[in-house]
Amino acid sequence: MTQPATDPAAKFDTSRASEYARQSRIALAGYDACHDLAACMLAASLGPSSSAKVLVVGAGGTAQEIITMAALEPDWDFVAVDPSEPMLAAATGHLRANDLLHRTQVHLGHVEDLPADASFDAATLIGVLHHLGGDEAKQQILRSIQARLKPGAPLIVAGNHYAYASQPLLLQAWSQRWRQQGATADEVQAKLGKILQGADPPHSEAAVQTLLHDAGFGQATRFFSSLFWGAWLACKIGRRTWVD
Template sequence: MTSLSHAKFDPDRAREYGKQARIALAGYDACHELCACILSAALAGHKERCVLVVGAGGTAGEIITTARLEPDWRFVAVDPSEPMLALAQSQVDAAGIGERVTFVREEVSALPLEPQYDAALMIGVLHHIPEGRDKARLLADIACRLVPGGSLVLAGNCRSYDSEPLLQAAWANRWRLHGASEEDVEVKLARIKAGAVPPESEDAVAALLAEAGFSIPKRFFASLFWAAWHTRREM
């Protein structure tokens, strides 16, 4: 995540992140669970592994769930937002797995190239990066820190919001179901649309991954504008 994109995650937004994320993404917890299940399956037979978690700030759902499934894995959690990383660390500590997670308040590009990671998780990050070249650079930064053949589980919004008015209307209904007023719904939608720039399509995601040195991604989860994929660093 770039310095400009992470600046919006101030302490107030960090505090409300978990609740709002679960409304905005129908199936939030299911997605995190499936990401853990896919990664565990992809690395089957490898007991002790180290996983890079990119944009790890927030609920730490991907770390906690994966750690529960794989008790011998360790994690390096990277996020440039101090409030969001602090929130994640509090969740990890509450789950009793703090000794298995190293938190780094930095960009991926600041990490050393060695030692390399066996896999990476990046959930809900790519659409917060406005420029296509910065999206591509982040994916390349991840790729060069993975072992050849290492897995990446990637999830996020993957199509232009205005390209799908039906999905956008259904999205608004999610907040209505959770008690938001019409004014609140308009504010929330405007905030999302102003603060995030998803790739134009799943094909665009695949193209970004290919440019960074990853294989053709396999989608395993979808919810309105959101999707999740597994891919590998090419040998």
């Protein structure tokens, strides 16, 4: 497998994977709503009752993207990619429990490890960009996805944006979110420390738009927001492709 110089997947160990389903729903208020709307946005973009092959990048943990899309569109099939073995194992368990393994190809690794001539009708990149350090790594994954999408195909991008320290009120509200769920002050600090570990989100919505534009996508439509989190849909422009 192709490995980046600093692999952010290393922090998603067995301990983090085992608690991900619960913790992610606390860290992101509206976790399920975001995934529900992402499925609706892709279905609206592709058209009703259409068959589709969807690339799901960073599918590890809950596999919620696939579970939600599969329920809405029974004729869609999926390719799930994640570089963390514990997170992908957790996702595989959820897919098995929902009888979706026959509709999903599961790959341990990175987008670059997929065949260069792979062709997808749509893709999702949810909760990934803010774990990649620097614009170069963010551009690499977006370009790798773009190269494997059909012309005009939609991409859902969702994740944290804003430099965390630049938004002290949102950061404090995030702390209160954990307290709201019963965490002590020490637990709140520990949870925030784990979330912020190695995180490098785009610093604004404009930065997200620029990353997408430079990777060959058109203007993105924002459809969800929750504290630091945002979710957008953008479509691949023309026939432009990139070489990994």
